[in-house]
Amino acid sequence: MKEIATFGESGHTISKLHLFDGVTDDGVDAMLASCTVLRIAAEEELPNMHGTEACVYVVLRGALINFLVADNSQQRRTDKILPGESIGELSVLDEAVPSNTMTAVEETDLLIIPSRLMWKLIDEVDGIARNLLRQLSFRLRAANAQLRRREKVGEFYRQLSLIDGLTSLYNRAWMNDRLPNLIEEAHAAERPLSLIMIDLDYFKKFNDEYGHVVGDNALRVAAGVLSAALRPSDFAVRYGGEELTVILPDSDASAGKMVAQRLCERMRNAIVFEDMHLPLPHVTASFGIATLDAHHGAEDLITRADAALYRAKEAGRNQISF
Numbered sequence: 001m002k003e004i005a006t007f008g009e010s011g012h013t014i015s016k017l018h019l020f021d022g023v024t025d026d027g028v029d030a031m032l033a034s035c036t037v038l039r040i041a042a043e044e045e046l047p048n049m050h051g052t053e054a055c056v057y058v059v060l061r062g063a064l065i066n067f068l069v070a071d072n073s074q075q076r077r078t079d080k081i082l083p084g085e086s087i088g089e090l091s092v093l094d095e096a097v098p099s100n101t102m103t104a105v106e107e108t109d110l111l112i113i114p115s116r117l118m119w120k121l122i123d124e125v126d127g128i129a130r131n132l133l134r135q136l137s138f139r140l141r142a143a144n145a146q147l148r149r150r151e152k153v154g155e156f157y158r159q160l161s162l163i164d165g166l167t168s169l170y171n172r173a174w175m176n177d178r179l180p181n182l183i184e185e186a187h188a189a190e191r192p193l194s195l196i197m198i199d200l201d202y203f204k205k206f207n208d209e210y211g212h213v214v215g216d217n218a219l220r221v222a223a224g225v226l227s228a229a230l231r232p233s234d235f236a237v238r239y240g241g242e243e244l245t246v247i248l249p250d251s252d253a254s255a256g257k258m259v260a261q262r263l264c265e266r267m268r269n270a271i272v273f274e275d276m277h278l279p280l281p282h283v284t285a286s287f288g289i290a291t292l293d294a295h296h297g298a299e300d301l302i303t304r305a306d307a308a309l310y311r312a313k314e315a316g317r318n319q320i321s322f
């Protein structure tokens with residue numbers, strides 16, 4: 001980077017600089033005449049300060065890219081600063097160190113307006129304060145829009161992280177997060193809630209016999225059976241491996257049993273493999289039902305559903321127990 005001239009010598013005028021839009025005061029060129037014009041090479045980084053003073057940088061030629069330094073010290077690229085545009089106003093106004101680093105996209109010439117002169121211009125020249133405010137409000141809106149976009153993207157990935165990739169059901173992380181809330185809501189409203197633990201039967205044998213690809217398909221089919229049979233207010237979760245869970249808000253023990261019975265039958269009849277040249281493998285599952293007791297929490301509910309599931313397995317599988 002090198003100082004190539006003063007603004008007065010550079011041949012540039014304020015007419016194309018946004019900060020001076022609508023400013024007709026002839027004195028401004030004179031006030032800026034002795035300001036430095038700095039040339040920085042492509043990919044060169046701009047210092048945060050010029051000397052010891054904060055300053056406004058106005059792009060006369062070339063372009064800058066504004067890198068926002070994130071908390072985790074990764075750099076994120078934001079918008080380009082093009083000829084006529086400026087940067088650094090906030091640091092002049094609040095005297096804080098800028099939170100971004102700027103890099104030249106190509107060889108770039110910059111007019112440097114030191115803080116003291118910037119304040120003098122604001123105080124003495126009509127229109128500059130207005131332009132500055134307009135520029136800052138534009139930047140604030142752009143920053144808000146970017147924040148909203150990031151929030152949406154963040155929410156998208158958060159949702160994605162709560163969905164099981166194979167079955168598209170909710171995953172265990174979702175259940176760990178949501179079940180305590182659902183239980184709290186049920187207690188507060190004094191409404192029932194039932195939970196069904198489901199485990200595919202002899203699934204190891206199924207995998208051994210038909211292979212893991214068909215096994216995966218069987219899991220998808222089992223998930224589909226749950227999704228198709230439940231109300232929109234119910235939740236189906238892949239608890240882990242070949243274990244699935246169904247949460248039934250507003251459902252007492254008899255409703256829980258009825259749903260489990262229906263799921264058990266549909267599971268038994270579901271077709272895993274459509275190819276008629278192969279023997280049609282079916283899957284069955286065992287179901288353990290537990291209904292929420294007053295004052296009991298998620299852990300207790302899962303433990304009781306697990307115990308019921310164990311009884312269904314012990315009793316021969318392909319059935320429900322409570």
Ligand SMILES: Nc1nc2c(ncn2[C@@H]2O[C@H](COP(=O)(O)OP(=O)(O)OP(=O)(O)O)[C@@H](O)[C@H]2O)c(=O)[nH]1
Nearest residue numbers: 199200201202203204205207212213215216241242
């Ligand atoms: N294909 C496939 N298999 C899985 C997946 N997750 C777990 N399994 C298999 O599920 C089988 C579960 O076996 P076990 O826990 O012994 O139970 P089981 O053979 O179903 O026997 P019971 O539960 O007693 O009826 C294991 O062989 C796992 O590899 C998966 O995502 N895809």
